[in-house]
Structure formats: C-alpha cells, structure tokens
Amino acid sequence: MNRWRSEQIKVGDLFEGMELFFEKGWTDGLPIVPPTPHKVEEMLSSLSLTGQEVIGSIPERNLQITAEKAAINAVMAGCLPAHFPVVIAGLEAVLDPRFGVHGPTASTGGASLLLIVSGPIVSQLGFNTGHNLLGPGHRTNLVIGRAVQLALINAGGTKEFDQTTLGHPGKIGFCLAEREQEEWETLNVEQGFRKEESTVTVIATEGPNQIYQPAAKTPEVLLRTIADRMVSAGTFNIQRNTPCVVVIGDEHWQLLVQEKWSKQEVKDYLFEHAKRPKTDLLDFGFSSDYLAGIDGEWVRAVPSPEALYLIAGGGKGGPFSAFIPGWGSLNQSQPVTKLITHSGFV
Structure with a gap:
C-alpha cells in the first residue's frame, strides 16, 4: 500500500x-x-x-x-x-x-x-x-x-x-x-x-520598524524614544488591544544593563510611556464613540507589560533597536x- x-x-x-x-x-x-x-x-x-x-x-x-x-x-x-x-x-x-x-x-x-x-x-x-x-x-x-x-x-x-x-x-x-x-x-x-x-x-x-537612537545617555531617554515609535496612529497597537515585539539591539542593551535595568523594568517603563492622549485620535478621524470605549485619558500601545514581547539581539555596533507592531487584537x-x-x- x-x-x-x-x-x-x-x-x-x-x-x-x-x-x-x-x-x-x-x-x-x-x-x-x-x-x-x-x-x-x-x-x-x-x-x-x-x-x-x-x-x-x-x-x-x-x-x-x-x-x-x-x-x-x-x-x-x-x-x-x-x-x-x-x-x-x-x-x-x-x-x-x-x-x-x-x-x-x-x-x-x-x-x-x-x-x-x-x-x-x-x-x-x-x-x-x-x-x-x-x-x-x-x-x-x-x-x-x-x-x-x-x-x-x-x-x-x-x-x-x-x-x-x-x-x-x-x-x-x-x-x-x-x-x-x-x-x-x-x-x-x-x-x-x-x-x-x-x-x-x-x-x-506587521513588519519591523527600525529605531535609531545614537544620543541616549540614560535608559529613560532611550526607552522614551522606543515608546514614541510605538504610538503611531496608523498601527493596530494604538487602535486596538494588541500585543507587540520590541527587539533591543546590542548597543542599547549595553546601556540598559550597565544601569542595571531588568527586562521586567524595561517592559513596565515602555508600557507606562508608550501612550498618547486619546483626544489626539480625534485629529485622525476616530469617532467619539470609539474614544468612549477607552478608560481614562490615555491610549496605550499595549494592554499590559505582558503583552510586550521583549527580545535582546542584533549585531554589536550601531545604535539601533526595532519595534514590531502586532496585528488585530488579542480578541482575534x-x-x-x-x-x-x-x-x-x-
């Protein structure tokens, strides 16, 4: 047979x-x-x-x-x-x-x-x-x-x-x-x-978004730059309940560990700072009904630190990291x- x-x-x-x-x-x-x-x-x-x-x-x-x-x-x-x-x-x-x-x-x-x-x-x-x-x-x-x-x-x-x-x-x-x-x-x-x-x-x-930050001398400045890249109005991450991936390149990773930032602390910081006022979204055509479904005054890029998958990797040399937006929502x-x-x- x-x-x-x-x-x-x-x-x-x-x-x-x-x-x-x-x-x-x-x-x-x-x-x-x-x-x-x-x-x-x-x-x-x-x-x-x-x-x-x-x-x-x-x-x-x-x-x-x-x-x-x-x-x-x-x-x-x-x-x-x-x-x-x-x-x-x-x-x-x-x-x-x-x-x-x-x-x-x-x-x-x-x-x-x-x-x-x-x-x-x-x-x-x-x-x-x-x-x-x-x-x-x-x-x-x-x-x-x-x-x-x-x-x-x-x-x-x-x-x-x-x-x-x-x-x-x-x-x-x-x-x-x-x-x-x-x-x-x-x-x-x-x-x-x-x-x-x-x-x-x-x-x-979605595809990876490269993040260039050669000037950061502190983890806070670096992570605010990454957070800024995460809150584009054109991604699912600022529109829905969506996970994402952040890849920390070696040069940026060295700065974080030199200052003794743990992986969880980085995720918590990005969760807190990757946000924008929900009224901003009115300028992009989002309806007030949509905004009414969001608690508080802020829209966050991820619903929780656990929805942010943080990975270390990349070549040594070059002040680059990456944000990889998610698709859809956690309900999907x-x-x-x-x-x-x-x-x-x-």
Whole structure:
C-alpha cells in the first residue's frame, strides 16, 4: 500500500520539478527544493512521525495539516531534518485555537507569522542572534520561518483565503532567535518553561520598524524614544488591544544593563510611556464613540507589560533597536508558545 497521501509526479530532473512548482502555484514565488519521497521520508523519520499524524487544523477552512504535509513543505523550504522539530512546534503554535490563524492569514492587514525561538536549541542549531538578525544570509532562521508559511500556503488554504492589501517580506518567512543574556530572563522562562527547555512563540505581526537612537545617555531617554515609535496612529497597537515585539539591539542593551535595568523594568517603563492622549485620535478621524470605549485619558500601545514581547539581539555596533507592531487584537489572535518536544535538544 502506498504510504503517501500526497500526489507523486514524475519529472525529468530537479530543475523541471522546480519549474513545475512555479507553474502550479505551489511556491511563495521563490525556487524550492523538490520534495522527493526520500527527502520527505528523512524528515519524518528524524522524529519518528507517521505521515498521517495530524499537527493541527483550521476549522474555518475545514482543513488539517498532517506531518506528511509539514515534511513536504519543510523540504521545499530548504530545511534539514534537524530543523524539523522547530517547524513542527511552530505549526502546533500557529494551529492552536488561541492563535486563530484564519484571521491574520485572511485579513487585508497582511500580517506575518513571527516565530521567536528561545532556549538551548538556538545555539545548538546555529540560529543567528547577531548581525543582520532580521535580514538574509542565515539558513536556520530563514528556512524554518519559510517552512511554516509554505505549509499554510499549500496545506492550510492561505493562498485561497489571503486578502492582503500590501503585505511585507516577513510573509515569506519570519523567524527570530533570542540571544541568551545572563542579565535578562529569556522568553521561554518568562512563559513558564525551564531554562533548559526550548520553545517557539508565534505572534501575528506587521513588519519591523527600525529605531535609531545614537544620543541616549540614560535608559529613560532611550526607552522614551522606543515608546514614541510605538504610538503611531496608523498601527493596530494604538487602535486596538494588541500585543507587540520590541527587539533591543546590542548597543542599547549595553546601556540598559550597565544601569542595571531588568527586562521586567524595561517592559513596565515602555508600557507606562508608550501612550498618547486619546483626544489626539480625534485629529485622525476616530469617532467619539470609539474614544468612549477607552478608560481614562490615555491610549496605550499595549494592554499590559505582558503583552510586550521583549527580545535582546542584533549585531554589536550601531545604535539601533526595532519595534514590531502586532496585528488585530488579542480578541482575534493571541501569541502562543509551544515546547519543542520532538527533539533531543529539549
């Protein structure tokens, strides 16, 4: 009996196979690695998974994503078997009902699915946490983020349902690895896991907004600059109950730890200062009915310090950090963290 549920197609060579995938619309617009049965089998065998095990479902689309489909798309993305545990955990997070994947992947808002990897697996798999942290050139970061997106395109119906007006390059693949710093708790620990456990957190986001602050001599000045970037009237973060990510670059991080600011203190400060008078929003066309639904005189960029995901990373040198706005609201999509369990690296 054929162990594969997916259709098998014979082609003359690998280049013909790559062109076939373009013709069929099975790519993200970039070339893929042809998913031969041997390569797919290697991926599944690395985790002792059967192809028909269900990773999760999207009820709004009446679709399930199986391990076989995940493995096929991981091969296509350029993953090695060692990367597959993170891909599986990422898909488990994306398909968790709390995340509500149909919303961000069908919206006109064009959100990406940002994966944040935390724990020992970051160094074990060689994730980039330094120079060009959110850019090209690092296989592990890029292929894992791409594998999750491809699985949603080819098995999760995203191509059919996506109504994005503009989008951003993170929709091809968006995977950020957290640098472990002795002075700050890592995200896996913040989310209730042990330091030696590796996790992946998925958040629906817009693209990164770089923050340039070369003049700050105190944490307060630096963090007020970041807070100012967080309160643009044109983001979901100032309009709705929305989480976000802030990446603190190394030069800025050095200033904060030199002054002995903890991660929680930074989050508390940004929560308090990333706000603007709600009457400001009248100038941007927001109705008084909308403003009446906001308690007090201020509109905050995040509903709580816990809704701000603070990550240290980036190259040494250069006074840069980044704000990554969230998508929608917590009523539509909540960040989800999953333990990377299918691995000897747990």
